[in-house]
Amino acid sequence: MISSLRGTVLSASGGTAVLEVGGVGFAVQLTPDHVLSLRIGEEAFIHTSMVVREDSLQLFGFVDREQLDVFELLTGVTGVGPKSAIGVLSVLSPDQIADAVAADDDAPFRKVSGIGPKTAKLIVVSLTGKLVATRRAVPAVASVRTPSSVSDSVLIALVGLGWPEKVAAEALADVVAETDEPLRDTVPALLRLTLSRLGPAAQGAR
Missing domain, CATH: 1.10.150.20 (5' to 3' exonuclease, C-terminal subdomain)
Structure with a gap:
């Protein structure tokens, strides 16, 4: 089995790249972003999975x-x-x-x-149970100083009420930036203030 390749990139377009390894060109199917990251004539290292079938042998490549x-x-x-x-x-x-x-x-x-x-x-x-989920801050509220558990809870509640996540996150960030600290530290208060901010724009956002 071929589990990785290191060689010179001969071509890279669409969803396929060709790497020359020891004088042999290997065609590898990649994601479009991976293909765009390669440069013809430069060396590349690719993790690979070889899929063998009765009528074909294919290599699929990965960045890590x-x-x-x-x-x-x-x-x-x-x-x-x-x-x-x-x-x-x-x-x-x-x-x-x-x-x-x-x-x-x-x-x-x-x-x-x-x-x-x-x-x-x-x-x-x-x-389910085979992957580890990660928690990442929503970009629009990344600079919010309120505890993440409070802002996250408010954002989840707003999305649950039908607001688009981007619209809700932007409104939440604005409210936090303009609100005194005590009112930012509880979910009910922050949710009420954010809903007031969203109210006038409700029809256009949905």
């Missing part, structure tokens, strides 16, 4: 071991072939996949070309 591990988990899901798995990784990072699975949310997977509703749900069910 984490991507490779997620790819192999995805291909273990019924109905998800290697091309669909690389398609998922082209749209979602390993962290985003882990977060979606932890939240029992199959919506991100349904956005991937070739992944239908049933397969998306099966991915979530099959990968």
